Amino acid sequence: MSSFYVQNFGCRATQADGAALEQQLSAQGLERAEQPGQAQVVVLNTCTVTAAADQDARAAIRRIHRANPGCQILVTGCYAQRAPEEIASLPGVRWVVGNSHKHQISELVGGDVARASGANGAEDTNFFPLNELQTPRSNSASLLVGDIFAHTELLAAPVFDALAERTRPNLKVQDGCNNRCSFCVIPFVRGRSRSLPLEEIIGQVSHLVAAGYREVVISGINLGRWGSDLRPQLRFPALVRAILEQTGLERLRLSSIEPMDWSEELIELAAGSPRIAKHAHVPLQSGSDDILRRMHRKYRPWHYAQRLRKIRQAMPTAAIGADVMVGFPGESAADFEQTRALVEELPFTYLHVFTYSARPGTPAATLPEKVPAPIAHERNRVLRELAAQKKLAFQRSFVDKTLEAITLSTYDGECTEALSDNYLKLRLAGRHEANQWLTVNIKSASAGELLAVINS
Numbered sequence: 001m002s003s004f005y006v007q008n009f010g011c012r013a014t015q016a017d018g019a020a021l022e023q024q025l026s027a028q029g030l031e032r033a034e035q036p037g038q039a040q041v042v043v044l045n046t047c048t049v050t051a052a053a054d055q056d057a058r059a060a061i062r063r064i065h066r067a068n069p070g071c072q073i074l075v076t077g078c079y080a081q082r083a084p085e086e087i088a089s090l091p092g093v094r095w096v097v098g099n100s101h102k103h104q105i106s107e108l109v110g111g112d113v114a115r116a117s118g119a120n121g122a123e124d125t126n127f128f129p130l131n132e133l134q135t136p137r138s139n140s141a142s143l144l145v146g147d148i149f150a151h152t153e154l155l156a157a158p159v160f161d162a163l164a165e166r167t168r169p170n171l172k173v174q175d176g177c178n179n180r181c182s183f184c185v186i187p188f189v190r191g192r193s194r195s196l197p198l199e200e201i202i203g204q205v206s207h208l209v210a211a212g213y214r215e216v217v218i219s220g221i222n223l224g225r226w227g228s229d230l231r232p233q234l235r236f237p238a239l240v241r242a243i244l245e246q247t248g249l250e251r252l253r254l255s256s257i258e259p260m261d262w263s264e265e266l267i268e269l270a271a272g273s274p275r276i277a278k279h280a281h282v283p284l285q286s287g288s289d290d291i292l293r294r295m296h297r298k299y300r301p302w303h304y305a306q307r308l309r310k311i312r313q314a315m316p317t318a319a320i321g322a323d324v325m326v327g328f329p330g331e332s333a334a335d336f337e338q339t340r341a342l343v344e345e346l347p348f349t350y351l352h353v354f355t356y357s358a359r360p361g362t363p364a365a366t367l368p369e370k371v372p373a374p375i376a377h378e379r380n381r382v383l384r385e386l387a388a389q390k391k392l393a394f395q396r397s398f399v400d401k402t403l404e405a406i407t408l409s410t411y412d413g414e415c416t417e418a419l420s421d422n423y424l425k426l427r428l429a430g431r432h433e434a435n436q437w438l439t440v441n442i443k444s445a446s447a448g449e450l451l452a453v454i455n456s
């Protein structure tokens, strides 16, 4: 039997696509290998959010080809959609398949492997419908990339955050984005917003509940837009309500939701149900009005601050996080100071800080006034330091208090890792079975580490 290995890069949506690909390849009769070195087909599911992400993918291709020159490498994902020719020129690459044709990968690989082994007859016709851009390469790599805006398929399968952590499946319910933030390449590589139909989501969540999972994370590229493409149109809070009403899920966690989608209705719903994790991730990007405009973001700093305060007021112990970008073209010292001051003022408990990276084809990539790298890095450092202080203050505020937490599967010989309802990573004294909800008492918070014991 032929074997495959899927390596994912990037965000939760890409991880979810990778999980779906694994399922589809297994359904084609291919066997999952434990390591890329043991596989006959290696699928690299790439990200292109920064130049560094592209670089990581290229380095992985070279590494895999060096270590296992006999394997066939298939590159897919966002980088494959954005720059197929660039990838096809790398040694060892057999196929480059854009996100537009990702749903056909198992058919492509399965058919090719079957032909190679003679199982499908020796007929060498085009098994795969080559209706779009497929160009034979000098190194025999084939490209299969179409117009992403013309494709509507959405890959979805529950995915687990890390191999070691088999307790909190992540379910992608939405893909693509209709916004055009000027720095963002995602719409060009993932297409327009598409939603998984409600019944399918309910089915998937019920399936996970029946399999014993207690917390499920729902995610998407622009999750708050879920339902806007469905007919009849639905709104995101309707999905949350339906999951609560129609499944027995104990804990639902919402991943990133844009500030303007944190409606009064959603805030009330999240605050009012003990089955929704007290956790809001709300991308900010910048605290400068001018930079937000240039980013083509749809809100102003005061809108954002207003939403965030409402979330905090409704959920006083919630984890509140944001993505913040530094070094966007034209970001002056004064712009950055506005971001820093806003971050300082708002009740964040953690931040993801990114340094702007110009993506070919995006409007921001053509803007003048690049911020010099050392300045951007220094701004990144300042925000990270501020975020670390805020995180520690949040952690310390729970010492001697009780929290609800789910045990994860990591045990280091002394403690078991657990995650609280409000997204705090805990070290729980002793060994505990994974996937249990426990009420724990927080003993101490030092060096960013929270120690907890089971509440007796």
Ligand code: SF4
Pocket: 177, 178, 179, 180, 181, 184, 185, 186, 187, 221, 222, 258
């Ligand atoms: S909302 Fe903006 S940043 Fe987010 S995926 Fe859409 S275009 Fe990109």
